[in-house]
Amino acid sequence: MSAHPHVRLRMLSLPAPGSRFPVPGCLDEAERARATGFADPRARLRYVTAHVALREFLAEYTGTDAARLRFGRDRPGGTGGGPGGRPVLLGFPEGPHFSLAHSHDLIVIAVAAVAVGVDVQRVPRPGSVDALLPRLHPAEREGLLRLPRAARAAAFARLWTRKEAHLKGLGTGLARGLATDCLLDGAQPAGWHVRDVAAPPRYAAATAVAYPFRASTGTLPAGHRTGTA
Numbered sequence: 001m002s003a004h005p006h007v008r009l010r011m012l013s014l015p016a017p018g019s020r021f022p023v024p025g026c027l028d029e030a031e032r033a034r035a036t037g038f039a040d041p042r043a044r045l046r047y048v049t050a051h052v053a054l055r056e057f058l059a060e061y062t063g064t065d066a067a068r069l070r071f072g073r074d075r076p077g078g079t080g081g082g083p084g085g086r087p088v089l090l091g092f093p094e095g096p097h098f099s100l101a102h103s104h105d106l107i108v109i110a111v112a113a114v115a116v117g118v119d120v121q122r123v124p125r126p127g128s129v130d131a132l133l134p135r136l137h138p139a140e141r142e143g144l145l146r147l148p149r150a151a152r153a154a155a156f157a158r159l160w161t162r163k164e165a166h167l168k169g170l171g172t173g174l175a176r177g178l179a180t181d182c183l184l185d186g187a188q189p190a191g192w193h194v195r196d197v198a199a200p201p202r203y204a205a206a207t208a209v210a211y212p213f214r215a216s217t218g219t220l221p222a223g224h225r226t227g228t229a
Contacts, residue, residue, distance in 0.1 A: 007111070007209050014046055014106070014107065022052050024052060026052060027051055027067075049107060054098070062089070073085050086099075086117075097116050098110065099169065099207075101119045114211075115209070115210040116208065117165040117170070118205070119162075121157050121160055154204070157204035159183060161204045162195075165194060166194055
């Protein structure tokens, strides 16, 4: 049997309002330009915090200065989790692979030796769940509707993060369609291992990692191979 695909996670909370702003020195010109484009100071803080943390996390694995890392997409023309596929580190064809997600005050980064996706969401209001239910796989929709209404929002958040993590791992984003795969109650899409990960109250998080693991796709340094997913 193939070895289990290890995933390393880093989860951090956004600094409290009024806290010292993270130093964006390792960000490249495009990242700094995007950061300055946020009119909302909190959104700008979220972006800078997340991308500085991503660079620092990846620098640990590559042995490269965080400011020297360069990013691209694994398919031409990509600008996000859509036709352009997954984000990649340029100059590192064997990985590590990585994924970044944030929601409100929480940021999560996943790094693995194979394709990986991560997502985090704050538990939505019941009205938001009702609006999104029709977009889900029929079995997912039916499963959620069987739950008491008071429990439905938290269950929806867990399901949604599994789906988003899987779609980010595939590199398709929402272009694949939320109803394509059923990820209810531990169901696993072909070729992927999807699981919930621990998150603070009122949040849900999940990872999706390509499976079975093949050593030829690249391995993390031995000291980093134990993980949380």
